[in-house]
Amino acid sequence: MKQYDNQANRIRKEVLVRVARAFFSEELRAIDRIPIDMRPRSGESSRCCVYKDREVLKYRAMAALGFGVEDETDELTSLHEYYEKAQQRTCVKDIGLTVIDIACHACQKSRYVITDTCRGCLGRACQTNCPKDAIEIVNGRAVIDSGKCVDCGLCMKACPYNAVVRSPVPCEEICPVNAVSKDETGREIIDQEKCISCGQCTRACPFAAIQERSQMIDVLGRLKEDRPVVAMLAPSVIGQFPGNLEQIITALRRLGFDAVEEVATGADETARREAAEWKERIESGDAFMTTSCCPAYVEAVRKHIPEIGKFVSHTPSPMAISAGFVRETSPDAVTVFIGPCMAKRVEALQSSDVDYVLTFEELGAMLIAAGIDVQECEAAVIDEPAEAAGRGFAVSGGVTGAIQTQFADQENNLQPVGFDGLDKKALLQLKMAATRGCGGNFVEVMCCEGGCMSGPGVLSNPKTAARQLNALLKDS
Amino acid sequence: MDKIVDVEICTGTTCFVMGAGHLMSLAEELPERLKGSVSIRFARCLGVCSVPDNGRPPFATVNGALIENASVENLVAACDLLLSGEKGMNYETV
Ligand code: SF4
Ligand code: SF4
Ligand code: FES
Numbered sequence: 001m002k003q004y005d006n007q008a009n010r011i012r013k014e015v016l017v018r019v020a021r022a023f024f025s026e027e028l029r030a031i032d033r034i035p036i037d038m039r040p041r042s043g044e045s046s047r048c049c050v051y052k053d054r055e056v057l058k059y060r061a062m063a064a065l066g067f068g069v070e071d072e073t074d075e076l077t078s079l080h081e082y083y084e085k086a087q088q089r090t091c092v093k094d095i096g097l098t099v100i101d102i103a104c105h106a107c108q109k110s111r112y113v114i115t116d117t118c119r120g121c122l123g124r125a126c127q128t129n130c131p132k133d134a135i136e137i138v139n140g141r142a143v144i145d146s147g148k149c150v151d152c153g154l155c156m157k158a159c160p161y162n163a164v165v166r167s168p169v170p171c172e173e174i175c176p177v178n179a180v181s182k183d184e185t186g187r188e189i190i191d192q193e194k195c196i197s198c199g200q201c202t203r204a205c206p207f208a209a210i211q212e213r214s215q216m217i218d219v220l221g222r223l224k225e226d227r228p229v230v231a232m233l234a235p236s237v238i239g240q241f242p243g244n245l246e247q248i249i250t251a252l253r254r255l256g257f258d259a260v261e262e263v264a265t266g267a268d269e270t271a272r273r274e275a276a277e278w279k280e281r282i283e284s285g286d287a288f289m290t291t292s293c294c295p296a297y298v299e300a301v302r303k304h305i306p307e308i309g310k311f312v313s314h315t316p317s318p319m320a321i322s323a324g325f326v327r328e329t330s331p332d333a334v335t336v337f338i339g340p341c342m343a344k345r346v347e348a349l350q351s352s353d354v355d356y357v358l359t360f361e362e363l364g365a366m367l368i369a370a371g372i373d374v375q376e377c378e379a380a381v382i383d384e385p386a387e388a389a390g391r392g393f394a395v396s397g398g399v400t401g402a403i404q405t406q407f408a409d410q411e412n413n414l415q416p417v418g419f420d421g422l423d424k425k426a427l428l429q430l431k432m433a434a435t436r437g438c439g440g441n442f443v444e445v446m447c448c449e450g451g452c453m454s455g456p457g458v459l460s461n462p463k464t465a466a467r468q469l470n471a472l473l474k475d476s
Numbered sequence: 477m478d479k480i481v482d483v484e485i486c487t488g489t490t491c492f493v494m495g496a497g498h499l500m501s502l503a504e505e506l507p508e509r510l511k512g513s514v515s516i517r518f519a520r521c522l523g524v525c526s527v528p529d530n531g532r533p534p535f536a537t538v539n540g541a542l543i544e545n546a547s548v549e550n551l552v553a554a555c556d557l558l559l560s561g562e563k564g565m566n567y568e569t570v
Contacts, residue, residue, distance in 0.1 A: 005498035010545070013494055014532070240497070242487045251489075364493030373489045375520055460497035463504075 004456065007046075008208035012060060013361055014038065016216065019064040020369030022083070023220050031079045034061050052102065059100040063211035066218065068098030086217045092356065095345040097195070097202060097210055101187040104209035109182060110169045112149065112156055114142045117163035126155035126164065171201040171210060176422050176447075177304055180210075196299035198422070198447045199342030199456035212342055216362040222334045222355075223256035230330065231257040232322050232354075234339030235264040235386075236394035236452040238472055239465030240360045241367075245472070246379035251372050252363075253380070259330075263337070264386030266322030267293075267393040267402065274315040274399075275406035278414075278442055286311065288417075288433070288441040291399050293317040296343035296447035297422060305427060307434035311443075318393060319344060323353035338363050340455030343447065359457025388476035395466055396420040396451035400444045415440040421449030481514050481555045484537045485546065488521025491534035495547065499534065505548050506555075514555050 015034065022030040035054035039045060045053050059069055061079050065086045114126070120140035127135045127142065134148035135155060142163070144155070156164035171180045171188055179194035180201055188209070190201075202210045222229050231252045241248050249260045270293060278289050292298055292313040301309050316324070323335050336356045337344055348354035358366075367374065389405045392398035400416040407414055417440030419426050429438065430445070448454045453469070454462040485491075485499050503516050524530040524542065531544025538554040 005495050005547070007545075010495055010532070017494075242489060242492045361493070364489070368490045368493055373521055374492075375488065458497075459493055461499075461501045464500040 004203045004458065006206070008206055009203065011038075011057075012208045012211065013365060015057060015060040016064050016214065016362060016365035017368045019061055019083075020216060020220065020365045023217065024369050028080045028083065031061065031083050034058075034079065056100055056103045059098075059103070060208075060211060063098055063100075064214045064216065066092075066094075066213045066215060068094070068096065068211075068213055069100055070098060083217070087221055089218055092215055092218065092345075092349065095197070095213060095349055096192055097190055097197070097199075097212055097342075099188050099190060100209045100211060103207045104187050104205075107169045107171075107188075108167065109186075110151070110172060111146060111167055112144055112151065112153060112164055113167050114144060114155075115163050115165055117161050118142050118159075119161055119163070121161070123160070125158035125160060129154045129158040170204045170206060174200045174204040176200070176424055176427060177300065178424075194303060196296045196303060196447070197343040197346045198296035200448075202342070203456045212345075212359075214362055215345075215356045215358060216366060219336050219356050219358055219362075220366065222336075228258040228330055228333040229256065230326050230333045230335050231260045232263050232266075232319065232326065232335060232337045233260060234337065234341070234394070234452060235262070235267055235318070235391050235398075236340050236455065236458070236465070237338070237360070238391070238394065239453070239460050239468035240340070240458060241364070241374045243374035243377065244379065246382060247374050247377040249380040249382065250377035251367060251374045254372050254377065255366060255370055257336070258333070259326075260380075261322055261326060262382070262386045262391075263318045263322045263339070264390035264393065265384065266320070266325065267318035267390035268387045269321045269390075270315055270318045270393075271389055271399070271402035271406055274313050275403050277313055277315050278403065279412075282413075282441055287437050288443055289313050290430075290443040290445055293393065293399060294343070294445060294447050294452075295341070295347040297445040299343060299346060300422060300427060300447070305431045305434070308430055311434065317347065318390070319347065319354060320351055323351065327353050340448075340452050340457040342456055360459050361457050364459055385476065388473040391469065391476055392473055394451060394453050394469055396446045396449070397444070398451060400442065403442060414442055416442045416444065419443065419445040420451070422447040479513060479559055481558050482517070482537075482539055483514055483551060483555065484517045484519050484522075486520075486522045486525075486533070486535045487518045488525060490521070490525040491546075494533040495545075496534035496536075499536070499546065499548065499551070502548060502551065507552060510552065510555055510559070513559055 018034045035057035038057055039050040039053040047053050062082055065082045067082050118141045132148045132150055134145045135142050177194050179191045180188050183189050252260045281289050290312050319337050326335050334355050337354050338358045340360055345357045348357045389402035392401050417438055450462045453465045485496055487496055522535055524535050525533050534546045536543045536546035
């Protein structure tokens, strides 16, 4: 299971915290100082010099304010001007990921490289096995001619000294849909036509060069206004903060949210409707039905495997159902989904019921900046707690479990199959499932391996978070 | 005379968000050589996060000494140093 904690990611979080602090202190100039404060002239630099680091930090701060590198028309525009612009924004329009090009130049095209371990041996297995005649011996060592190399990797398999390694480009490697690639100048670009907004690349890049455009400033702005703001907490919130769910709810109220809803309640309703839909579909002769709660999967279907489209459930996701509940009871409320997911931003953009999407990281930054310690918060009373089944949506297998619960005391022929993580191989399998089936009739698909608890916006180790969730489910 | 090193990880909100959330499983991530010689505790806000001079969160203490920007790597290194007086890399050969 992936873990998203490294120094690059910590820097990204620190920028978010500093931007949120500037918001609370109403010190506009503090925002301009972020790059300088984080990289003082006397301190260390992580790149060639502090000045380049500062430039990168400026773009990170822009992303934290909701702007991409693409939005820069004049390099002189200062961070406080972006901040002022962000304050004027009334709705979210652009959610595309942004690549901070100056942070990204370091990776060479993914390729095979012959390392120092090469003995320049007599056998020359690499040369013999290369189908393109791309290997020469220079100064007693094998060298790959990149012009001829076709990336087949046969030399790597052949070398008895393991002298050949593959040096990947992490963001390209992780993208399940080949949406990231290099342009002529060597910087990575994201093809928005292909991208399913899963966010994996943002966490895989060791330079954190790919950033999401944050909606944090927008939400902070709404919290100051008179309209009620409702937080909708994803089921995967368990284990993402110190303290328990009841304390997290209080912390959100202290931040200024007028009400906090558990999206797990929406998930309970999703499970009820999805079970009914599944029964109906199978009875009418469908081979199988897949889940629809993971928006990255839904995007993948739309953009890459349309042949499976007709098998995807029409039941709205837990977020959509919860947001619908909120709209019914308080039509003028601003709705904010808070979860681990970047793809939810796409779903929210298409829905009129969800106004903003925050990640746990962004919420964390807001709490730090507001000086709210969750463990110091008193426990709120949850009027209508969600059922265990709905709370279980946070992990892979959870949706299946909830559907099974629906049929617990009924005769049924539910045959569940799960896709735990969407990678290139899983996509191919799903594509084939459209014609050949997939060995089951209820198919759960989660883009993130492990489920939403391993989503790109989490703050905890997925293993420990899952353990906490299990403990909670026992007494839900 | 087995020595035990005492590691205390701050799980105040600041530290937790900045990375301590990923350190909750430190016990499982310790290298074999350290298992059994490290006692891990989780603390409420250690109170050091409000002073910028203390460094970057997450904070932890190893036998009472403050570690800033705590990570599995630097906590393991600190434990190794205390247990053997050597850096982690050389421990196996000591
Ligand atoms: S967000 Fe996902 S789909 Fe889009 S470029 Fe990144 S890894 Fe690929
Ligand atoms: S598995 Fe969950 S967090 Fe990951 S993309 Fe799907 S809905 Fe989002
Ligand atoms: S939260 Fe760790 S020292 Fe305050």
